[in-house]
Amino acid sequence: MVKSLPSRTEVPIEETWNLKNLFESEEDFNTSLKEIEEEVNLFEGKFKGKIDSPAIILEALDKYASIFEKLVPSGTFASLSLSTDQTSTEAQLRSSKFATLSAKVNSKLSFVNSELVELPNEVLQKAIDESAAFQNYLQKLLVKKQYQLHPEVEKTLAAFSSTFNGPYKLYDTTKMLDISFDDFEINGSSYPLSYVLFENDWESEPDTEVRRSAFHAFSSKLEEYQHTTAKSYDMHLQIEKTTSDLRGYNSIxxxxxxxxxxxxxxxxxxxxxxxxxxxxxxxxxxxxxxxxxxxxxxxxxxxxxxxxxxxxxxxxxxxxxxxxxxxxxxxxxxxxxxxxxxxxxRWIDFAQNTGKSTGAFCSSPYGNHPYILISWSSxxxxxxxxxxxxxxxxxxxxxxxxxxxxxxxxxxxxxxxxxxxxxxxxxxxxxxxxxxxxxxxxxxxxxxxxxxxxxxxxxxxxxxxxxxxxxxxxxxxxxxxxxxxxxxxxxxxxxxxxxxxxxxxxxxxxxxxxxxxxxxxxxxxxxxxxxxxxxxxxxxxxxxxxxxxxxxxxxxxxxxxxxxxxxxxxxxxxxxxxxxxxxxxxxxxxxxxxxxxxxxxxx
The missing domain is CATH 1.10.1370.20 (Oligoendopeptidase f, C-terminal domain)
Known part of the structure; x- marks a missing residue:
């Protein structure tokens, strides 16, 4: 008999991943955010308006890469902790805190690409020839050069990056927090239902009556949220369309x-x-x-x-x-x-619990080992x-x-x-x-x-x-x-x-x-x-x-x-x-x- 899922605090720790390789404590995470912000401010003061030669380009990109190497573990820690328990207020707030910092950082650093694409192609080509490390980055930037907007516009768009991610967050919140599935009944017997239980168990259930009843109960509950979910998706699509048009692409x-x-x-x-x-x-x-x-x-x-x-x-x-x-x-x-x-x-999170993201994925933060999420069904x-x-x-x-x-x-x-x-x-x-x-x-x-x-x-x-x-x-x-x-x-x-x-x-x-x-x-x-x-x-x-x-x-x-x-x-x-x-x-x-x-x- 399939059982209702336990809370995150009730699952065995050995079935969960160990995020302490990213940060030992919440204090370490918060300290990292402060250090990133300070480093970004120093970087902006040193390089903004001054990226004008191959030597400066390569020096700036080296520091630029260093900032992103520090951003990655912070963003990974925030997203992974939320993915295993979206009912956690602490995880929700941590994710929002990182999103706010990320938007601020993206806005402040947007000048890098803006200044690079304004340089003559021969200057960029010289930088490409002098550095194998950043050759790929600069070549891809040259391809995107025609779609780059005015520096102030790029800065403004970057500042809104967290807001632009809002539709997906709304979708995920609706899916994992607001949709609550009732048990479904067959011949006097009651069966628990959730996203994870449906996709891991009921969808492949050998008993035809149980399987089809589960499908009906699952779909009926989704139907109640279809209009909100569609509106979230349409918002996302309109953001992509507007961005495509603004940048001058022929099509989305x-x-x-x-x-x-x-x-x-x-x-x-x-x-x-x-x-x-x-x-x-x-x-x-x-x-x-x-x-x-x-x-x-x-x-x-x-x-x-x-x-x-x-x-x-x-x-x-x-x-x-x-x-x-x-x-x-x-x-x-x-x-x-x-x-x-x-x-x-413990790179792998095997546990099944309420509030955990459905499906499976692998997150591979640069400078650290990968993390895998899966809901183990045996x-x-x-x-x-x-x-x-x-x-x-x-x-x-x-x-x-x-x-x-x-x-x-x-x-x-x-x-x-x-x-x-x-x-x-x-x-x-x-x-x-x-x-x-x-x-x-x-x-x-x-x-x-x-x-x-x-x-x-x-x-x-x-x-x-x-x-x-x-x-x-x-x-x-x-x-x-x-x-x-x-x-x-x-x-x-x-x-x-x-x-x-x-x-x-x-x-x-x-x-x-x-x-x-x-x-x-x-x-x-x-x-x-x-x-x-x-x-x-x-x-x-x-x-x-x-x-x-x-x-x-x-x-x-x-x-x-x-x-x-x-x-x-x-x-x-x-x-x-x-x-x-x-x-x-x-x-x-x-x-x-x-x-x-x-x-x-x-x-």
């Missing part, structure tokens, strides 16, 4: 894709090909689920059920470590040392989730050691490649080490239902929906709940066709993801998984050579474009081939599930 898509270092072609291709060519494979998978579970009809509320719920291995946190170390052993000693430390030094598929987040951790563990703070982070387009790579390595390892038909089917179904469904379907359908939204915003039109519902339902119906009945409430799925407040992020999951699918095949076929090349990609951080990073790993994403090959591979996995199921049923 150009504005959002610039930092990703890819053009609209790669963005549209990812969405269009998957919507058209993956859909038939996933409909076959939905039909298989329907047949195995004996469902009269397949509904949206049934898509997350396991192919074989009776064969869902339970696993402890400690056992997960052995699986992950064995699977990721191919990555080498340094990588395994990071995995070992992540468990031993299901074997959590090994894939944890391996995914450790992929992010391993990426920045390498990149942060090799690159300076401005060079460590790659384009958003590439960000999900190292994470999904780890999921593929886990799957390959599990398949190699068992001939049991049921276990083999479980592993393959986990790859399809967890790795590919999550990244190639869930997030891609978000991206297709999001594209419709931005096309409307680009026309200067607002959105509201009925419009967002219509967009979401139309995308779901297009993808699933007549294989799946789109349950009432499915259109509200747009309310569940914070990704929409992160620009054009959702499509990058499938982009990253396209790259990692191809690289994982190389690891299987070529062994150490492919691993060594992949490690160099991780170390490169953001010093190269996504196209260049993929090329380093032997994948050419300028063509359709990697994506088409990956879609075909998913098709073969689903065909294998059909064959295995027939073989198992015949025995």
């Amino acid at each position: 898509f150009d504005y959002l894709l610039l930092n990703q270092e890819v053009d609209r072609t790669l963005y549209d291709r990812q969405i269009d090909l998957i919507m058209k060519e993956l859909a038939p494979h996933m409909r076959k998978y939905a039909k298989l689920l329907q047949k195995v579970h004996g469902l009269e009809k397949m509904t949206f509320a049934d898509l997350k059920i396991s192919l074989d719920p009776s064969y869902e291995p339970k696993i402890t946190i400690e056992e997960s470590k052995k699986y992950i170390e064995d699977a990721l052993g191919v990555m080498g000693e340094e990588y395994l040392e990071m995995v070992e430390r992540s468990y031993k030094e 299901r074997m598929n959590e090994v894939f989730v944890l391996a995914h987040e450790l992929g992010h951790a391993g990426h920045f563990y390498h990149a942060n050691k090799e690159q300076n703070i401005f060079n460590a982070r790659p384009s958003l387009y590439f960000i999900e490649a190292p994470s999904t790579m780890n999921e593929m390595l886990v799957a390959n390892h599990l398949l190699e080490n068992s001939n049991d038909l049921k276990f083999k089917r479980w592993v393959i179904s986990s790859i399809v239902a967890r790795t590919y469904y999550h990244n190639f379907v869930t997030h891609l359908l978000e991206a297709a929906y999001q594209r419709k939204v931005y096309q409307r915003i680009d026309e200067g039109l607002p959105v509201n709940a009925p419009i967002l519902n219509e967009f979401k339902r139309s995308v779901l119906e297009e993808f699933w066709g007549d294989a799946v009945e789109i349950t009432e409430g499915a259109e509200l799925t747009w309310m569940r993801q914070p990704h929409y407040y992160m620009g054009l992020y959702p499509y990058t999951y499938s982009a990253g998984l396209t790259i990692s699918t191809q690289v994982s095949k190389r690891v299987l076929d070529e062994g150490q050579v492919a691993v060594d090349e992949w490690t160099e990609v991780l170390k490169a951080g953001g010093t190269k474009s996504p196209i260049e990073l993929a090329k380093m790993a032997g994948v050419d994403i300028t063509t359709e081939k990697p994506l088409r090959d990956t879609i075909a591979y998913i098709g073969t996995l689903i065909d294998e599930l059909v064959s295995l199921t027939e073989e198992i049923d015949s025995n």
Whole structure:
């Protein structure tokens, strides 16, 4: 029986992460904020109005980087403590305190980029030639030069940065604090409900009546908040549109894709090909689920059920470590040392508690070790989730050691490649080490239902929906709940066709993801998984050579474009081939599930 979640103070400390590596105490955190403000004031006094030569440029950027290195742990401490308990008044106030400082710092430091872009190109080029460390930063600044506004305008916009983040904070507050789910009842039995319980338990519950009732109860509660949530989202979209127009971009898509270092072609291709060519494979998978579970009809509320719920291995946190170390052993000693430390030094927050953010993520503060948030459900598929987040951790563990703070982070387009790579390595390892038909089917179904469904379907359908939204915003039109519902339902119906009945409430799925407040992020999951699918095949076929090349990609951080990073790993994403090959591979996995199921049923 699923139980209600405990409060944060009731969970075992060993299941929580240790934020003391960032700050030992609240006093240390507050002291850091004061020191940052003092350093910013000194920096402003020394360099404002004086950045006029290559030597001064490089000196200023060196100090500028130092300030950001101090900002990172403060911001991380504030955000991570809030993410584990959004009911905590102390955490809320700490987050607000940092946001206020951050806005002030951004405003005071805005003169750096303003003065740099006003310099003649030859002066900037000389600075680029004289410093490998800041070459990347300055080259990207030159690209953005045409979109830079008057220094006073930049300063004012920077001062409003905290306010501009308001819509997302409002969304998160509504989601995690204001929405309170009642228990739902079936045949006289009462079942607890929350965001975490729905996504971790009820969504994949084998009992059809319980699962569908949970979906109905969950959606009904979301529906009560749809108009507030839609207004929050529209505010965010209008801020992005206004910024895009002010800076002179041709479209909001150009504005959002610039930092990703890819053009609209790669963005549209990812969405269009998957919507058209993956859909038939996933409909076959939905039909298989329907047949195995004996469902009269397949509904949206049934898509997350396991192919074989009776064969869902339970696993402890400690056992997960052995699986992950064995699977990721191919990555080498340094990588395994990071995995070992992540468990031993409490980099991972496993606990399930009220007020904790949903889903999973990895935060990798520069100058410190990564932190991973996950709500451990003891299901074997959590090994894939944890391996995914450790992929992010391993990426920045390498990149942060090799690159300076401005060079460590790659384009958003590439960000999900190292994470999904780890999921593929886990799957390959599990398949190699068992001939049991049921276990083999479980592993393959986990790859399809967890790795590919999550990244190639869930997030891609978000991206297709999001594209419709931005096309409307680009026309200067607002959105509201009925419009967002219509967009979401139309995308779901297009993808699933007549294989799946789109349950009432499915259109509200747009309310569940914070990704929409992160620009054009959702499509990058499938982009990253396209790259990692191809690289994982190389690891299987070529062994150490492919691993060594992949490690160099991780170390490169953001010093190269996504196209260049993929090329380093032997994948050419300028063509359709990697994506088409990956879609075909998913098709073969689903065909294998059909064959295995027939073989198992015949025995």
